[in-house]
Amino acid sequence: MSIKRWTPLLASVLAGLASVALAEPSPARQQELVRLVRQDCGSCHGMTLRGGLGPALLPATLAEKPAEGLVATIIGGRPGTPMPPWHRFLAEDEAQWIVAKLMAGFPE
């Protein structure tokens, strides 16, 4: 368990924290985002986010992934997979908020 191993995780957590600190959606919008993630992202990733046709979106499964990459996947989709781009429905800072919440444990 060297510090090196934890650096990407730390960086992503910090990035997540920073984005939350910078642009927190309004409480009403947060509710909408939680609902969107649980219900609509949930149709592939599972309502409990334990995965389905799409991979699980739990803190443990995302821990090694850089937050920026996850935000880019949400906004732009992932060609070659069923993951569509969500930019029509989400601003980048909202995607950042979602990623930070996913990595910390997503609200009900």
Added chain:
Amino acid sequence: MKRISQLVVAALLALLLGACGGVPLRGTGDLGLVIERASGHVTLVNTSSRSAYARVGGLGDLSHASVVFSRDARYAFIFGRDGVLSKLDLLEGRIVKRVMQSGNAIGGSISQDGRIVVAQNYTPGGIKAFDAETLELLAEVPAEYAPGRFSKVVGLADAPGNKFAYALFDGGEIWVSDFSDPKKPVTQRYPAGQQPYDGLVTPDGRHYLAGLFGEDGIALLDLWQPEKGARKILEKYGRGEEKLPVFKMPHLRGWSVAAGRAWLPAIGRHEVLVADATTWKETGRVAVKGQPVFVIASPDGRQVWVNFAFPDNGWVQVIDTLTGQVVQTLQPGKAVLHMEFTPRGEAVWLSARDDNRVVIYDTKTFRALGSLTADAPSGIFFTSRAARTGF
């Protein structure tokens, strides 16, 4: 004499039980259930009185839950997303048995003879067969399409001869497992195409179709002559145009065959594709409001009802199969997830998840006949499925 007294006692007992249990003798042909996805409940419903008669909880994660019925149409087998298979008695309104069968399940099917219930799983990828009576595990077929590589299984459908056809999302194949010997299934594999996302068997049990996500087209396997292998139909229906984003995967079931044609959701196009169900050549397309999710024919095949992926999931459109035109556009509620016709199709029930209700429409007048409250309803399943191949 002894025999007569035994009969009298039995009759009295039956009467008493009937009276005490509050369950008068009745059939199940007009019963069904509604999945309440978020709370792990199902609401049991009666399509004659258009009402709920019981609610059963404790069913776990029911997001994307699906249901098949025993051949006597008394028991519902509910496949939960969390891998739990539950057997529910519709008459007594209670869970008879539950088994944890996998980590992540996506649905199931029941054999032609009604003795085998099969679950399809994402994790670990494969299918598992259970005794319909006891839910005892009979056999499993891991979807190991290459050494050490397992695929998510989609599109499981029962076929005549106690066979089950299904598709491998990651493996790009259609598999047919023969459960003639329930403990020793024999599996044949057929290359299908890129990323099959769901499948269906036609109502006569002859053809298995797997919709492809990774390419334009649908893989078709003739189960009467499977040795010919799967071929592609409706190839290149996208004409090389860029796909629209798909915010929810479409679903296929045997109900999309109507008026001699198959009505199928396009992927990444706001169209329903129409193919002749004999030649499997494209005969037309119907432009619709969004990415189709369910394309469901009424029992008589005269209408096809279509719902849509986010963000168009507040709409439902009805296609007249005679003219191939959209004849009705409805807004039954917020987030319409599923539709189910009554056994002979005079009404259709639709779940409006975000309105927490199920809405019932008259299929002739398109007027709302009533509604029921339910907690984030998703799938609606009526017992008329019990007698249909592919359901």
